[in-house]
Amino acid sequence: EVQLVESGGGLVKPGGSLRLSCAASGFTFSSYSMNWVRQAPGKGLEWVSSISSSSSYIYYADSVKGRFTISRDNAKNSLYLQMNSLRAEDTAVYYCGCFGNDYWGQGTLVTVSS
Amino acid sequence: DIQMTQSPSAMSASVGDRVTITCRASQGISNYLAWFQQKPGKVPKRLIYAASSLQSGVPSRFSGSGSGTEFTLTISSLQPEDFATYYCLQHNSYPITFGPGTKVDIK
Numbered sequence: 001e002v003q004l005v006e007s008g009g010g011l012v013k014p015g016g017s018l019r020l021s022c023a024a025s026g027f028t029f030s031s032y033s034m035n036w037v038r039q040a041p042g043k044g045l046e047w048v049s050s051i052s053s054s055s056s057y058i059y060y061a062d063s064v065k066g067r068f069t070i071s072r073d074n075a076k077n078s079l080y081l082q083m084n085s086l087r088a089e090d091t092a093v094y095y096c097g098c099f100g101n102d103y104w105g106q107g108t109l110v111t112v113s114s
Numbered sequence: 115d116i117q118m119t120q121s122p123s124a125m126s127a128s129v130g131d132r133v134t135i136t137c138r139a140s141q142g143i144s145n146y147l148a149w150f151q152q153k154p155g156k157v158p159k160r161l162i163y164a165a166s167s168l169q170s171g172v173p174s175r176f177s178g179s180g181s182g183t184e185f186t187l188t189i190s191s192l193q194p195e196d197f198a199t200y201y202c203l204q205h206n207s208y209p210i211t212f213g214p215g216t217k218v219d220i221k
Binding site for chain 2: 035046062095105
């Protein structure tokens with residue numbers, strides 16, 4: 001059974017940092033590009049970042065460029081998102097996903113508030 | 115960057131209705147388009163990939179068409195479980211972009 005399980009969300013003050021993790025199982029994680037997508041409360045879906053299977057190619061949305069860093073550890077079947085300089089507008093449920101196979105995690109809520 | 119628009123943004127429909135949702139890209143994206151369905155509090159679910167290919171397990175009342183800049187998602191006969199928000203997604207080039215969504219609710 002394919003599983004993507006996010007963790008690391010929570011409440012953080014503006015300017016703070018969080019590191020999200022996504023643990024993958026049930027498929028060959030190292031073969032696929034992975035993504036982070038977020039959804040602010042009551043809003044639509046927003047792509048955040050993508051990383052290729054071998055980490056050779058990395059892309060970010062303009063809204064997070066310079067503040068967020070995506071990475072992966074294929075030996076641990078894990079995807080990460082380091083989020084720095086967080087803002088109120090970063091408040092959202094963050095999903096990890098593999099678009100190629102339509103695999104999604106259940107999401108982890110990040111709340112940026114003082 | 116490629117901008118995605120959807121129309122309508124919301125609609126009311128009845129069970130059995132034929133529903134069509136349109137997604138337009140600000141520039142050509144070939145067939146690098148997917149359609150997702152999302153219900154409140156749930157994870158998005160892909161319905162269509164490559165503009166017109168039906169995701170395994172998705173009912174055949176869903177279909178997609180289009181290429182280039184204009185795409186449609188059609189539900190041939192709306193069922194109670196289809197009331198949801200629908201998003202298109204382009205992955206022709208980065209940044210990947212979602213459409214703003216179309217909420218389909220009960221008339």
